[in-house]
Amino acid sequence: LTALTGRYWQTCAGHTGNIKVCDSSQLVGCIRTVKIPTWFEEHLTEDNQKYMRHSMAEEYRRQTAEKLCPLKDEPWPRHEWTEGSRRVGLVAIKLGMAPIWTKSGERHAVTMLQVQDCHVIRCTSKEEYDGRSAALAVGGKNVSPFYRSEKAMELFRNAGVPPKQKVTIFKVSDNAIIKPGTPLYAAHFRPGQYVDVTAKSIGKGFQGVMKRWGFKGQPASHGQTKTHRRPGASGPGGDPAKVFKGKKMPGKMGNVFVTAYGLKIWRVNTKYNVLYVHGSVPGHTNCVLKVRDTVLPTRRSTLLNPPFPTYFTEEEGDLDEDLYSDDLFVHTEPSVTLS
């Protein structure tokens, strides 16, 4: 229940490393640091717990309602899209995969990503960030405030936004900065455009060299003694007389950030904020992802006149519920006749 961080300190004979061993006898064992000393419901009665939850939900609704019209409450000056400008991305949730068909009858698989409660949290100007480009912190999916530290809550309080599960940073050109608290919607991307999706891949745990790096292993029979999935040789012989750094060996696989580049957007649903993105995307179902415009030079030309700096409902409120790519077969049309 309490959020604990456990760090195991081991003293062993030849191990120096970065650990400052003051008194070796006292450090044997486990030192646990408690991040949050008490959880919110520990000393509350049941009625109060219910009330806390209820009041938090109300607070969320009020905050989202306040931010619904970003263009009405003192927005920052908006600039036009130019050739080299980069705009913000979104934080989305992977729903699952489905088939789609083109007008010529070919079938492709798409992943459905839903943009849930995406708000801009903070804006850092070029000078503050790294001297090259401005950065916008964007948060996705609302979560409970009771399990977040005070430092994180301060960030969300400054933006006037409910706490988010994932906060990512998008490097953005100076003409595309947005005021913190602005909601971002799926219509920010249009069908026919290409995107890059980044997420943490599914963790596979400690894996051997055949699964992790695709080594061929050894034959199953013909005299192999206890050697079927081992790496075999680890490098050249006496000349370097060492194993090079970065040698592919067994280890923890997965649970790292992986980006899938150049994924086409086939369809956008503006009512439920769902993006239909080509192919597969790293991460498990219901995981939080970072979606941004492609970095690939050959696909950037499709992004002509996008909603810049982002899509505002008050301005372009009359979009259809479903926006389709040109070559996508819409289910309401009659069957395809090939010729």
Place this chain on the structure above:
Amino acid sequence: MAACTRGLKNLLTSIKFCRTLQFQDERFLCTSALRFANNEPPKFVPPSKPVIINKTQTTASTRRFLSPEFIPPRGRTDPFKYFMERRDMVRRRKALNIPEFYVGSILAVTMADANASGKTNRFVGICIQRGGRGLGATFVLRNILNGQGVEICYELYSPRIQTIEVLKLEKRLDSNLMYLRDALPEYSTVDPEMKPVPFSPTGEVPVNKLKVKMCPKPWSKHWERPQFAIQGIRFDLCMTPKQMEFVQKKYAKPWEEYDMLKEYDTSKLEEQIFAEVQQEMNK
């Protein structure tokens, strides 16, 4: 002869005259009676409305059928994703009529094919399997053409499918007829020029309790094992009861009946989804 007919005619006319007189008298009597009773003009009594009873079809007896691909599989996906897929499925069903059919029914499917003459391609076969959920739902049709067994797997919601007609609607003892691959060819042959057999939209679907004779072993799968739970094969012609009992006992998994994690009760979900789909289709 002529006199007789003339006489008859006179008789008939006189009868008619009498009848009309009778009616007139009645009406006259009726109104006059009221008039004498109330001393007012008679109130207009409208005739009773005719009650139309539709004896051909009553709502209670039309079959409630929800296609199996609407029922979501058990998993951790958000039900919202299935909701979005169902909307697309209903849109496609409004454009193309996908009839009700079961495994064991005989269907004819016309599909758009760039390499065929006339650009369409018609295939008739018996449905042996219905797989997949959501938009990717498929069904496999099997037929034997010129001595060669042919199975085609069609996607229900593919835009290349132009028509799906049910030539014969029936169910079989199993929900998966893959064993027809190892059965005698006569059980998988369907006449491509078959005329559709009429069936009623009400009442129970006829169950064909046919038990199929198999080719000699080895089969592609061990159909006698309890994991397949096949009712539609004549096992008494293929193996002795002792062999059958041995196989059933050896490969039985009696603990699966008590496995709570394998339970998946879809009744409530089915009702909800059926109501939703009916509403959308009738819009």
